[in-house]
Amino acid sequence: MKRKLRSLYLTFLLDERCIKLRRFMFELRRMLTLKKRTVSVFLQLDDPYSYLLSYYLEAAMQRYQHKVQFRFYLCQALGGEFMPQPGMLAEYALQDSKLLARELSVPFLDVGDTPAVEFRRPLLDFLATEHEEEDFPETFIKALSLYWRGDAEGVSRLLGHPGGGADETNVLVGKNQLLLRKMGHYSCATMHYGGEWYWGVDRLHYLTRMLDRMKLNRFKEPAPELASMIEAMKFKLPAAAPAAARELPPLEMFYSFRSPYSYIALKRVYAIAQAFGLRLDVRPVLPMVMRGASLPRSKLLYIVKDANREAIRRKVPFGKIADPVGDGAERCIAAFYYAKGEKRHYDFLLEAGKAIFSEAIDVSTDEGMQIVAERSGLFWPDLQKAMQDEGWRDHAKQNREVLTETGHWGVPVFKIGDQVFWGQDRDWLLARKIEDMCHGGEGIVI
Numbered sequence: 026m027k028r029k030l031r032s033l034y035l036t037f038l039l040d041e042r043c044i045k046l047r048r049f050m051f052e053l054r055r056m057l058t059l060k061k062r063t064v065s066v067f068l069q070l071d072d073p074y075s076y077l078l079s080y081y082l083e084a085a086m087q088r089y090q091h092k093v094q095f096r097f098y099l100c101q102a103l104g105g106e107f108m109p110q111p112g113m114l115a116e117y118a119l120q121d122s123k124l125l126a127r128e129l130s131v132p133f134l135d136v137g138d139t140p141a142v143e144f145r146r147p148l149l150d151f152l153a154t155e156h157e158e159e160d161f162p163e164t165f166i167k168a169l170s171l172y173w174r175g176d177a178e179g180v181s182r183l184l185g186h187p188g189g190g191a192d193e194t195n196v197l198v199g200k201n202q203l204l205l206r207k208m209g210h211y212s213c214a215t216m217h218y219g220g221e222w223y224w225g226v227d228r229l230h231y232l233t234r235m236l237d238r239m240k241l242n243r244f245k246e247p248a249p250e251l252a253s254m255i256e257a258m259k260f261k262l263p264a265a266a267p268a269a270a271r272e273l274p275p276l277e278m279f280y281s282f283r284s285p286y287s288y289i290a291l292k293r294v295y296a297i298a299q300a301f302g303l304r305l306d307v308r309p310v311l312p313m314v315m316r317g318a319s320l321p322r323s324k325l326l327y328i329v330k331d332a333n334r335e336a337i338r339r340k341v342p343f344g345k346i347a348d349p350v351g352d353g354a355e356r357c358i359a360a361f362y363y364a365k366g367e368k369r370h371y372d373f374l375l376e377a378g379k380a381i382f383s384e385a386i387d388v389s390t391d392e393g394m395q396i397v398a399e400r401s402g403l404f405w406p407d408l409q410k411a412m413q414d415e416g417w418r419d420h421a422k423q424n425r426e427v428l429t430e431t432g433h434w435g436v437p438v439f440k441i442g443d444q445v446f447w448g449q450d451r452d453w454l455l456a457r458k459i460e461d462m463c464h465g466g467e468g469i470v471i
Contacts, residue, residue, distance in 0.1 A: 028348050028350060028351065029347075029387075031348055032346050032347050032348045032385060035329050035346045035348075036344065036345050036346050036385060038326070038329070038330065039329065039330070039333045039343070039344045039345075039346070040344070041344075047219075047220060048219060051219040051220055052219070061093075061094050062092065062093045062094065062218070062241070063093070063094045063095075063096055063218070064093055064094070064095045064096070064216055064217070064218045064232070065096050065098065065208070065216065065217040065218070066078075066082065066095055066096065066097045066098065066162075066215075066216050066217075067098045067100040067201065067205050067210070067212075067213045067214075067215050067216075067217075068097060068098070068099065068100065068165060068169065068213055068214065069100055069101055069102060069213035069214070070099070070145065070148055070149055070152070070168065070169065070172060071140065071142075071145055071172070072102070072118065072213050072214055073118055073119055073121075073122035073133075073173060074118060074122060074213075074214035074224075074225045074226075075169060075213050075214040076122070076133075076169040076170065076172070076173040077122055077125060077126060077129075077131060077133075077214075077225065077226050078214045078216075078225050078226050078229065079165070079166045079169045079170070080131050080166075080170070080226075081226060081229055081250055081251060081254060082095065082162070082166065082229075083163070083166055084248040084249075084250040084251060085229070085232075085233055085248065085251065086162065087248070088233070088242050088243065088244055088247075088248050088251075089236055089241050089242060089243070090243060091243070092241040092243065093236060093241055095162055096162075097156075097161055097162045097165050098156075098201040098204065098205070099149070099152050099153060099156055099165070099197060099198060099201060100198060100201040100202055100205055100213050101198050101201075101202055101213065102211065102212045102213045103202060103205065103206060103211040103212070106318075106319040106321055107211035107212075107321060107324060108211075109313070109318045109319075109434060110434045113432050113433065113434065116432060117432055117433065117447060121446075121447070121451075124454055125226070125454075128257055128258075128454065128457070129226070129253075129254055129257050130253075130257075132170070132174050133173060133174065134173065134174065134175045135174055135175070136174045136175045136176040136179070137174070137175020137176065137177060138175060139175055140172050140173055140175060141171065141172050141175060141176065141177045141180045143177070144172070144177065144180040144181070144184070145172075146191065147180075147184055148168055148172060148180060148183075148184070149194050149198075150190065150191065150193075150194050151168070151183070151184050152164070152165060152168055153193055153194040153197045153198075154193075156197060167183065168180075168183060171183060206323070209222065209323050209326065209327070210222050210323060210327060211321070211323060211324055211327075212224060216228075216229070216232055218232060218235075221330070222327055222330075222331070224331070226254060227450045228331070229251070229254075230251065230254075230255055231334060233247065233248075233251055258453050259453065260452075260453040260456045260457060262296060262297065262300035262301075262456065263300055263301065263460075266300065266301050266302030267301065267460075267463040267464075269462075269463040269464070270301040270302050270303060270459070270463050271302065273301070273303060273441065273442070273459070273462055273463070274441060274442050275303060275304040275305065275306050275441075276294070276297070276298050276303045276304070276305050276306070276439065276440075276441045276455075276459075277305075277306045277307075277308060277439070277440040277441070278290075278294055278305065278306070278307045278308065278437055278438070278439055278440075279308050279309075279310055279424060279427075279428045279431075279433070279436045279437060279438040279439075279440075280307050280308065280309050280310070280374070280436055280437055281309065281310055281311070281312050281313075281354070281436045281437075282309065282312070282349050282353070282354050282357040282358065282377060282378075282381065282388075283312035283314075283348070283349055283350050283354055283381075284312070284435075284436050284437065285328065285329065285332035285336070285343070285382055286328075286332055286335070286436070286437055286448060286449045287378075287436050287437040287449075288341070288343075288378035288379075288381070288382050289332060289335055289336050289339060289341050289343070289449050290437045290449035290452065291374055291375055291378060292339075292341065292375070293339070293449070293452045294437075294439065294452065294455075295371060297452065297455060297456050297459065301459050301460075301463070303441075303459070305371075307361075307370065307371075307374060308420075308424040308427065308428070309357075309358045309361055309420070309421060309424060310421055310424045310425045310428060310436060311354060311355075311358070311421055311425070312349075312350055312354050313434070313435065314350060315350065315351070315354060316425065316434075318434070329346070332382075335449065335450070336382075342379055342382075342383035342384075343382050343383050344382075344383060345382075345383055345384055345385040346381065346382055346385055347380075347381055347384075347385040347386055347387045347388070347393070348381075349381050349387075349388050349389065351389065352389040353381075353387065353388040353389035355417075356388060356389060356394060356412050357377055357388055358417045358420075358421055359411060359412045359414060359415075359417040360373060360377070360394065360397075360398070360403075360408055360411065360412055361373055361374065361377075361417075362411075362416070362417050362420060363403070363407070363408055363411035363412070363414075364401060364403055364408075367402075367403060369401050369402050369403055372400075372401040372402055373397065373398075373401040373403065376397050376400040376401045377397050377401075380393065380396065380397050380400075391409065394408070394409075394412075395409075431445045432445070433445065433447055435447065437449060439451070439452075439455050441455070441458065441459060441462070442462065444458050446458075
């Protein structure tokens with residue numbers, strides 16, 4: 026009953042009419058209370074994603090100057106249940122940010138080989154003393170830039186005078202963490218406006234387009250920096266598979282039937298594999314909450330809302346959800362391996378995803394799974410029998426172990442050779458890496 030009620034609640038939240046009503050009511054309250062339009066920005070000094078975001082925020086602030094106030098908060102991401110593998114995340118974030126920075130032509134560790142970590146504490150104390158100054162956003166952006174370009178000399182010059190004490194800094198960061206959590210998020214490199222959250226450079230375009238629709242852009246056109254970023258994230262697939270692709274290893278995708286991002290990524294990953302003539306090996310794993318992790322309510326809500334707008338952008342059916350956690354996820358994995366034996370596993374993945382995330386079909390029931398089976402071209406009596414076989418558990422366990430070896434725990438994860446990408450919004454980097462592997466280069470720029 027709890028699972029069904031949660032599914033109904035999420036479906037209600039994602040209804041287009043509900044979204045429009047929430048936005049309308051927010052703007053109405055704002056006008057009635059004479060409050061300024063304010064974008065709250067939570068940044069973390071030693072988080073590379075915060076730096077990448079800050080690089081583009083300066084251009085955004087100029088675009089909406091005098092009409093939108095950007096308020097910066099010196100913060101630290103929430104730990105514990107919100108970050109199940111902080112060590113893995115920090116290591117991946119650095120590698121991922123290096124790739125992003127190179128593709129987006131953002132200076133990154135171009136002055137030094139490592140961040141100016143010896144200045145981390147002094148910089149934090151300095152920023153804490155500056156946080157109430159009018160030019161704090163510009164100061165914070167400069168500090169992030171110097172830190173992540175590895176410019177130790179620049180940091181030393183910026184500091185100029187000693188900052189406050191560590192106690193004052195810790196109090197400020199803790200206060201901002203509480204605000205972050207109260208407002209409904211858990212991570213830094215995030216922006217908030219009107220009850221909606223936007224994470225990193227990958228989601229900045231959602232915020233700027235919304236502000237543009239509200240006619241708040243004083244230049245009447247997107248900032249060139251923002252436009253070039255969006256253009257850089259586009260990719261074209263080859264009309265015919267390159268001959269060199271025949272020598273490439275298979276493309277692996279770690280997948281969860283409860284992950285909306287996994288479902289949203291499916292068609293694009295299929296298209297990439299087909300365009301390059303690659304074998305695609307999908308490796309299902311149990312949902313994180315069935316692997317011992319917890320999923321706080323605020324994190325669940327952000328993921329679902331964010332996945333909804335990603336699905337709309339990619340034209341993927343989405344919005345009516347029947348949470349498959351528990352029996353539904355287990356039955357889907359068992360059915361997947363049966364479908365794989367029938368060479369219908371790609372069809373099954375697509376139809377199961379559409380049923381779960383677009384039609385609120387409960388795959389934990391025979392009635393729901395039979396609908397998916399028939400749409401996938403599977404013979405229901407045989408599938409019904411196959412779902413009684415517990416052999417899928419060994420496959421799922423092995424998939425989880427391999428996923429952990431890649432340095433990841435969440436999905437979707439894409440692996441080709443030694444290169445690993447996490448998240449549906451890294452498909453453009455995946456395509457460029459494959460293109461590069463076909464030509465034997467080390468870069469990934471087409």
